Amino acid sequence: LAHHAFVLERFTKYKKQYFITPYRDTIENYDIDKQVLIYSIARQESHFIPSSISSSSAQGVMQIMPFLSSDISKELNEDYNIYEQFIPDTNIRYGSYHLDNLMKQFNNNPLFIAYAYNGGAGYTRSQFNKGLFGKKGKYEPFLSMELISFAETRDYGKKVLANYYIYNNYLNSENRIDLSTIFQNLIEPN
DSSP states (O other): OHHHHHHHHHHTTTSSOOOOOOOHHHHTTSOHHHHHHHHHHHHHHHTTOTTOBOTTOOBTTTTBOHHHHHHHHHHTTOOOOGGGGGSHHHHHHHHHHHHHHHHHHTTTOHHHHHHHHHHOHHHHHHHHHTTTTOTTOSSOHHHHHHTOSOHHHHHHHHHHHHHHHHHHHHHOTTSOOOHHHHHHTOOOOO
């Protein structure tokens, strides 16, 4: 399914988008907010293709860096096998573990979590230190989004946020959101 959706998107030159929900048997074990976040990030990272490897060596559905997956395996007290990162269940579980940490650091804010997932938590905090997304309103959220210093991270955040909106409103019928709600909550976490 993942390969098929990816090929169709490329064939139509991205005029058609497919928001598929593969690996349901694994992902449905998480609460709905985590499901939405996993789908939003995995779609952007790998288009759900488990054999994906990035130019920086990130691996699998969730595109986890080898150093991070190794550290996570130690924290989970598991034997580490780098090849298991190509098994969707394992990669998603490790990605979920990493997301738990980011969710705590960034108050479950999907945009800030996306920035941290792509550029790192330290990088994301450095952007807050520049005054972006400040509580005192130095920059309003839309301008703050445009002032993220790394173009890749800036674009990545926007795409994950769009995915988040779509997946939330598809999977979370009890708590649909609109874009204005998301943007109202774009304030630097404590």
